[in-house]
Amino acid sequence: MEAxxxxxxxxxxxxxxNEALHRFGPPDIMNxxxxxxxxxxxxxxxxxxxxxxxxxxxKGRSLDNIFIERLWRTLKYECVYLHARETGSQARVGVRNWxxxxxxxxxxxxxxGRPPAVLYSRQIEVTQPDQQEQRRA
Numbered sequence: 001m002e003a004x005x006x007x008x009x010x011x012x013x014x015x016x017x018n019e020a021l022h023r024f025g026p027p028d029i030m031n032x033x034x035x036x037x038x039x040x041x042x043x044x045x046x047x048x049x050x051x052x053x054x055x056x057x058x059k060g061r062s063l064d065n066i067f068i069e070r071l072w073r074t075l076k077y078e079c080v081y082l083h084a085r086e087t088g089s090q091a092r093v094g095v096r097n098w099x100x101x102x103x104x105x106x107x108x109x110x111x112x113g114r115p116p117a118v119l120y121s122r123q124i125e126v127t128q129p130d131q132q133e134q135r136r137a
Contacts, residue, residue: 010040
């Protein structure tokens, strides 16, 4: 019997989740949409066993994904489509470099011309000054 597409997607997502947990450790919370791969037992069980809280966007809430969809569109048009990479390794380096540029150097109109990392680091300093001092020490 052939595995269903949803099952294959779920297995692929759980593999990616396992790799991310191994490389970066568990986040406090994981947000996703309500796609079948993210509502599967394999996915939710893996999150629960790792002590990760589960957050799912409401069904039919197209606006929930608008920010990430805009990010992916910008990545494709400013990085992926402009450069013909020969290998996956080259693509990975190119995307990594673009993400660093996007987060740390590229001015964002919605953020008053500042890059996201600058704004984010200022918010952390304001909301958690003691923790910032401990990390620097």
